[in-house]
Amino acid sequence: MPSVLAVALAGSPAAAQSPTDSMRGAGQTSYRPAPAKAADSFVPPKDKVGRESSECSKLxxxxxxxxKANKKYFACLDSQNSTNRTRPEHRTGKSMRETLSADASISSIDELQHYCLNDPEEWKTFRDEACHWDLGLNWDIRDARTGALAGEVSLETFHYIFLxxxxxxxxxxxWVHSASHWGKGSTAFYDISFTCLGDCRPTTEDGIAPTLATTDADGTWYxxxxxxxxxxxxxxxxxxxxMTNADPNVLPGSAFIMSDAKIRCDTLVRHLQVPGCVFPNYVPTVSFSTSGLYPNVAQHIKDAQAAGRPGKPGVRPLHRLIDEYLQKKNRDTACPTSGPNVxxxxxxxxxxxxxxxxxxxxxxxxxxxYSRRDVPLIENVAHxxxxxNRDFYVPNRIIHGDAFWVDIDGSGGSGGGPTPPDTQAPIIICPPExxxxxxxxxLGQPETSDNADTSVTVTNNAPATFPYGTTIVTWRAVDDSGNEAICAQTVNIRYKFTGFYxxxxxxxxxxxxIxxxxxxxxxxxxxxxxxxTVISDLSVVTSVTWDASxxxxxxxxxxxxxxxIELSTWVPKAFNDQTRxxxxxxxxxxxxxxxxEFSTV
Structure with a gap:
């Protein structure tokens, strides 16, 4: 297997440094909480992507x-992941866990690997990387005549995204690992491709060509x-x-599987004049010690949190405020420079x-x-x-509204959650006109995604039958928190027009x-x-015009x-030698x- 990742930076196809090292930065603290988890297993939007595209129950x-298409067998994805049926089986020598653990290149992400390989089926994210071990890609080859199982391919996938x-x-x-196969699954081939939904696009890939289902493979997409x-x-x-097959009697299958790892890229971070990307669902933690660089400030924060002020990991997060006027109002309220409250x-x-x-x-x-305390001026400014700011807001790309935790002395518990209330509307892109x-x-289906939820409810106000003319269809996407986004699609219903006689x-x-x-x-x-049916009602004609007077x-x-419908028109001599x-x-x-085209005789 190749190295774990050749990440594209500033247009370069690869970067030599370790993904983990490159993202920590000098300002990052050593304390790192557990990665964030998706709340539920992924249920992709039915209108765009989902494993149901080739689900056995539907096919x-x-x-x-x-x-009728002369296909005696068909490939389908067993979304139920059935394991209670009797079948012959060939299992490969190593599991996905063993395969990845044996790969020395994985050592650079061993912390994240630990979480993913010990808790499969859920996406795990840090601020700058995410992974997922999927055990559920079980493909059946079924007999179209009887529905009986004629073979199977069981695949495991391990995904790693680096920002x-x-x-x-x-x-x-x-990484794709062939866990087991038998029957007509032994002659199956799989092919994988990736794309991106939302404000992103694919650039290049070192992907997976059609590969026999009995072998392992890996690839990288940019x-x-x-x-x-x-x-x-x-x-x-x-x-x-x-999923195709060397046997031409097997109808191929296809499945679309969306990641739960929502990505946000921005150009908004102050004091950092470069763009960057993060996983916004992961709530980062800034850590300080009462015996570290800022002991007095750290002690103040620790006492304030003990008294019920927010920010302690796992309790209630803080949220970034960018507005400088409101920041000054916060300072002047807590620490006025004049008056009785100084x-x-x-x-x-x-x-x-x-x-x-x-x-x-x-x-x-x-x-x-709020809480306030007298601390040394030099320490207060440096903190x-x-x-x-320098060591936390900037490297973690904390922009307005982002949640984060403040941990003192490592006693705050897990900082990856709970996720703060979701107030961000989904993304919805309407189908074309x-x-x-x-x-x-x-009408087609809109493209949808959400910053927090794994499912988005999509509805529209389209009538059962459209009137002739133009109708605007409003599509709505609502996430689990009730946040709503809308878009409009234009639908034109036209009469059949034969052309002119x-x-x-x-x-x-x-x-x-002539x-x-x-x-x-x-x-x-x-x-x-x-x-x-011929339209005889002459009101169907609203106007008849020439392009010249x-x-x-x-x-x-x-x-x-x-x-x-017939009409006569008299044209003037001025139309001669012209096309009107x-x-x-x-x-x-x-x-x-x-x-x-008028021509003079």
Whole structure:
């Protein structure tokens, strides 16, 4: 196996340093809490991606269809992960745990590997990296005639995503381990590709070519988030796995599996004029010691938390405040420089407030309950400038609203959760505009993702049957916390239009007429509804115009014998030696044009 990751930094295809070392930075503290976990197993949006795309329970209902296509077997994903049925089996020598543990390149992420390999099926994230050990990729090869099991491929995957503080490039590596196979599963091939949903796009890959299901494989995919200055975007990777077979009688299967690791890239961090990406669901911890660089400030924080002030890991987090005016209001409320509420300090002392003035829980912006204490001025300044801002806010890309913990002396417990209340709306991208002659058109499905929740409820207000004309369909995405996002899709329902006839001859949308104007032309055209029923109501024609002045246009009439709407138009001599266009507008909002080239005889 190759090294664990060749991450793309600043456009480079690889970086030599260890992912773990490169992301710690001099400002990071040694204390590191457990990684964040997803609250529930992933249930992907049905409209976009999900394992149900080739679920056996769904494909079982289509067996007759497969037989008509001359496919005696079909590949499907056993989403139930059934283990109680009797079958012959060939199991490989090593498990995924043994395979990865034996790989020396994994030692650079042994801390994260420990969490993932000892607690499979859930994504684990730190601020800058995430991993997932998936045991559930069990592919069945079933007999389309009887539904009986004819073979199986059981795969395990290990995903590792690495982000970069200094670039909006990020990458995902996946190892695939063939855990067992038998029957027609022994001649199956799998192929994997990745893409990104949201404000990101794939760039390059060192991917997995179609590989026999009895062998292991690995590959790396690279992505980038293109962001303007002073902005942020969110993204989420998802994997497509295709299962084909050397036996042409086996119908291939395909599954889409989205990661639970939501990514945020931004260009917003102050004092750091470079972009970067983080996993925002992971709540980072800043740690101080009462015997460290800032002993007096640390003791103050420890006492304040003991008295019920927020920030202690696992209790109630603090949230970043960017607004400098409100930060000053927080300082002035807790530590005024004049008036009766001034805190007496030693000659070399200063007023230290907690919660920090740079948080939404500060003395003014919070609940009004705060703590303050006289601490040495030099220590107070250094703690805020270096301990909090330089060594924590910046490397962890803590932007406005981000939650974080403050741990003193390592006694705060686990800092990876609980996750603070979710107030971020989902991302929803509507399907493209639809134009159709059907009154029940296929609208497609929107792309959705969310910063916190693994499932998003998607609804729309589309009617059962659409009227002719233009309808705006509103799509809504609602996450588990009730946050809502909407987008609009345009749906155009059009009548069937046959093209133009000139005289009795069909000309479509162009003709050459050799004549000397003035001249009277007789046009006709057929309009029908979705069922191909001819429209005789002349109100369907809303206007008829030439692209030049001087012509006159008669009143349209309906010819029952031909089933066409007819109209006559007189054109002036000025049209000679020109190409002019006649346009008919219909009540459905459509416009149909025919161009006529006039030539002098």
């Amino acid at each position: 079982e209902k289509r067996r007759d269809e497969f037989l 970069a503080n200094g670039s909006t490039n990020f990458s995902e590596q996946v 992505f980038v988030s293109d962001l303007p200055t002073e902005s942020y975007g969110r993204g989420q990777t998802y994997m497509q796995m295709s 805190l007496p300090t030693a000659p070399d002392g200063s007023c230290d407030e907690y919660p920090f003035a740079s948080t939404q829980e500060g003395a003014y912006t919070g609940d009004g309950v 805020g400038r270096d301990g909090v 639809v134009t159709s002659t059907s009154i029940t058109p296929a 000139l005289g009795g001859n069909y000309i479509g949308d162009w003709d050459q007429a 004549q000397t104007a003035p001249y009277t032309l007789s046009f006709s055209f057929r309009v029908a509804d979705y069922a191909d 001087g012509a006159t246009i008669g009143t349209p009439t309906f010819n029952a014998a031909t089933g066409r 266009t006649l346009t008919v507008s219909l009540s459905d909002g459509s416009r149909h044009s025919v161009s006529i």
